[in-house]
Amino acid sequence: MVAQGKEMEIMVKARNVHKWFGKNHVLQGINFEVKKRETVVICGPSGSGKSTFIRTFNGLEPIQKGELIVAGYNVHSRTTSLHKLREEVGLVFQHFNLFPHLTVLDNITLALRKSKHMKKNDAEEIAYKFLNRVKLAEKAKSYPSSLSGGQRQRVAIVRGLAMNPKIMLFDEPTSALDPELIGDVLNLMEELSNEGITMVVITHELGFAERAADRVAFFNEGKIIEEGETKKMIYDPDNARTRKFMGQIGLK
Amino acid sequence: MLNFNQFILLLKGLQLTLEISILGMLAGSIIGIVIGFLRASKNPIIKNISRIYVEIFRGSPLLIQLFIIYYGLPILFDFNVSAFVTAFIAVTLYTSGYMAEVFKASIEAISITQWESAYSLGLPYPVIALQIILPQALKIALPPAIGVLILVIKDSSLASVIGFTELTRMSNIVRAQTFTTFNVYAIAALLYFIVCYAISRLGNYLEKRIGGNEIHKINY
Numbered sequence: 001m002v003a004q005g006k007e008m009e010i011m012v013k014a015r016n017v018h019k020w021f022g023k024n025h026v027l028q029g030i031n032f033e034v035k036k037r038e039t040v041v042i043c044g045p046s047g048s049g050k051s052t053f054i055r056t057f058n059g060l061e062p063i064q065k066g067e068l069i070v071a072g073y074n075v076h077s078r079t080t081s082l083h084k085l086r087e088e089v090g091l092v093f094q095h096f097n098l099f100p101h102l103t104v105l106d107n108i109t110l111a112l113r114k115s116k117h118m119k120k121n122d123a124e125e126i127a128y129k130f131l132n133r134v135k136l137a138e139k140a141k142s143y144p145s146s147l148s149g150g151q152r153q154r155v156a157i158v159r160g161l162a163m164n165p166k167i168m169l170f171d172e173p174t175s176a177l178d179p180e181l182i183g184d185v186l187n188l189m190e191e192l193s194n195e196g197i198t199m200v201v202i203t204h205e206l207g208f209a210e211r212a213a214d215r216v217a218f219f220n221e222g223k224i225i226e227e228g229e230t231k232k233m234i235y236d237p238d239n240a241r242t243r244k245f246m247g248q249i250g251l252k
Numbered sequence: 253m254l255n256f257n258q259f260i261l262l263l264k265g266l267q268l269t270l271e272i273s274i275l276g277m278l279a280g281s282i283i284g285i286v287i288g289f290l291r292a293s294k295n296p297i298i299k300n301i302s303r304i305y306v307e308i309f310r311g312s313p314l315l316i317q318l319f320i321i322y323y324g325l326p327i328l329f330d331f332n333v334s335a336f337v338t339a340f341i342a343v344t345l346y347t348s349g350y351m352a353e354v355f356k357a358s359i360e361a362i363s364i365t366q367w368e369s370a371y372s373l374g375l376p377y378p379v380i381a382l383q384i385i386l387p388q389a390l391k392i393a394l395p396p397a398i399g400v401l402i403l404v405i406k407d408s409s410l411a412s413v414i415g416f417t418e419l420t421r422m423s424n425i426v427r428a429q430t431f432t433t434f435n436v437y438a439i440a441a442l443l444y445f446i447v448c449y450a451i452s453r454l455g456n457y458l459e460k461r462i463g464g465n466e467i468h469k470i471n472y
Contacts, residue, residue, distance in 0.1 A: 058372055086374035097369035101387045110383065111373035156369075163373065 009036045010069070011167045011198045012057060017066035019052060026052050027063070028222040034167070034200055039193040041209040041230070042202045044219030045245065050202050053219070054169045057200070058082075058089040071166040087115055090160025090168040094175050096152040098144040098159070104131070105140040108159045116163065130158035134188060150181030154188055161192070168192065170201040204249045206234050218242045254435060258426045262436075265422025266443050272336070272418060273405045276343030277351075280404075281397070283344065284351025288389075289381055291356035302352070309349030315410045318342045322414045339411035339418075347404055354396045358389040391462050398455030402448045409444075419443060 012034040019027035026049045034040050042050045055061040057070045059082045068075040071088040098107050105127055112123035131137040134154045136147075144152055153173055160168055170189065174182040186208045193199055193212040203209065209216055209230055216233035218226045218241075226239040237243050254262075290302035309317070322338045325331075333341075362385055370380040412421035423440040430436065 060368055060372060082371075083374045083376060086372055089372075091369075091372040093365065093369060095365060097365045099366065099370075099384055110379075111375055114376070114379045114383075115374035159373070 010034070011036050011038075011071055012200065013067070013069040014053075015067040017053075017056065017063050017068055019049075019056065019061065019063045019065075026222050027056070029066070030222075030224055032217065032224060032227075034198060036166075036198055037196040038214045039199040039201065039212050041213040041216045042200065042219060043204055043206075043209075043216065043245070043249075048219040049222040050219040051171050054171060054200055054202060055091075057167075057169055058086050058091055060091070083115065087163055088166045090163060090165040092153070092156050092160055092168065092170045092173050094172040096144075096149070096156045096176075098152055098156055100144050103141050103143055104136065104147070104155050107144070107155060108162050111159070111163055126162050127158075130162050131155075134158055148181060149177045150184045153177065153185045157185070157188060157192075161197075167198040167200065170199065170203065172202050172204075174203065174205060206246070206249065210234060218245065220245075254426065254430060254432070254439065258430065259439070261422055261426055262419065262439060262443065265417060265419035265440075266447070268336075268416070268422075269405060269408055269418040269420075269444075270447065272339050272343055272411065272416070273401065273408050275340055276347050276408070277401050277404055279340075279344040280347025281351045283348035285355050285386065287348060287352035288355025288359055289385075291352055292359040306349050306352050309345045310353070311349075314342060314346045314407050315413065317346055318410060318414050335411070335414050335416035338414055339408070339416040342411070343404060343408055346407070347400065350400045350403070351393075351397065354393050354400060355389060357396075358392040359385055361392050362388050394462060395455060395459050398451060398458075402451055405448060405451075406444060 010033060012032065014030050014032040017027055017030040017032075018025070028049075030049075030053060032053075042054070044050050052061055056063050056068060056075065059075050059080075063076055066076070070085065073080050073085040073088070075085065098104075099110070102110065105124065108127040108130065109118075109120070109123035112118045112126060113120060118126075128137055128140065131140055134157075136151060136154060136158075139147060139151065139155075144155070147155065157168075157173070173189070174185050177185065182205070186205060189199070189201065190208065190212045199212075201208075201213070213230045215227060216230050217224050218233065218237070218239070220241055226233070226237055226242045228237070233242070234246055237246060287302050287305055290298050291306065293299050293302075318338065321342050322333070322335075325333050325338070366384055366388070367380060370384045375384070408418055409420035411418055412424065415421070417425070419440055423436050427436045
């Protein structure tokens with residue numbers, strides 16, 4: 001029972017995960033683990049497979065080999081319900097991906113109503129709770145086109161949070177934002193991390209990593225070539241490739 | 253020249269032309285939406301079966317489809333079908349072939365990221381298709397759909413040969429009464445033109461109004 005209890009505390013467990021796009025071997029045997037309440041930052045050069053990797057967590061990208069357990073679901077198994085898995089895994093995209101024809105409120109409540117089968121009033125209550133939190137309640141009836149990039153990304157984050165997922169994934173959430181809009185989004189993510197929400201974040205914002213991340217994993221050419229405690233990874237990584245990369249992106 | 257009553261007859265023909273075209277367009281669009289989603293599917297079997305449907309109804313003349321339905325249905329089912337029903341079925345199937353391709357292109361014009369973020373929220377396929385993709389696809393489909401409607405209004409004149417008294421057949425009837433060939437057809441042509449031109453202008457207006465926010469070109 002104790003062992004099982006400990007097993008429950010692990011939110012992501014990837015063992016020898018492989019993926020190919022045609023002949024391109026994009027994930028080359030990845031081992032990775034995230035415990036409950038942890039925040040893990042993933043960084044690495046573009047094309048290294050980090051984005052593909054976190055997209056395998058909710059089955060958006062299938063894997064061809066290995067074992068992948070996320071929020072208690074065996075993602076690679078044919079019998080796993082992807083709908084159920086996805087209710088437990090929030091994913092925030094670089095380009096927000098809000099639904100442009102729906103109001104902010106409907107963007108948030110649609111999945112509560114259609115995936116979780118909540119009543120409209122209950123769903124809206126939850127949506128307003130989160131919108132108040134990010135100070136966007138007055139935008140509830142607005143369309144995404146009238147929001148700034150930073151506001152859109154905060155709506156996208158609360159759209160995921162409102163589902164009450166076991167883990168939140170962020171795929172370069174600030175890369176598409178103007179520099180002056182990044183702060184609000186990073187502050188929100190830092191708060192969530194402090195509250196104990198389990199998070200995996202692909203980002204090159206090392207300041208955020210230093211404040212919020214328990215660990216940093218460095219991706220290169222389809223592999224995690226180094227992983228460790230945040231400060232060490234930023235200031236004193238062992239691997240020469242990691243050191244060069246950290247030096248290049250620098251700490252603001 | 254035509255007398256007033258004869259002109260009224262032509263207008264009645266025009267009314268039937270519009271009825272058959274609009275009803276056929278609506279029914280054909282509903283089928284076209286379903287086939288369009290199948291055409292945009294990643295599954296090669298679904299994609300190809302739906303492609304065959306489109307090739308059949310878009311790749312054969314409406315006149316032949318009219319004949320097959322007009323002469324075929326009574327043989328198959330042992331009952332006579334009215335000219336209106338025959339024309340409606342034929343125009344619907346013909347239109348559905350065109351609209352399926354319009355919707356396929358519109359669905360594929362919507363960024364794959366809309367599907368991805370909808371799937372990531374655990375939404376089931378029917379909800380994604382009807383509530384996320386379709387509303388956006390309809391806006392993109394509007395200008396080409398207007399083109400199809402104009403095509404259908406003109407092509408519905410073929411239903412005159414199976415005895416459906418739309419504008420073209422009505423023109424024949426009136427010509428037989430008046431013996432003034434040129435006048436009748438000139439007026440019929442003018443009526444077709446006025447209707448098609450008005451629809452075209454309405455389409456431009458709607459396109460400007462709806463397309464104003466350029467929804468599918470920006471990241472949200």
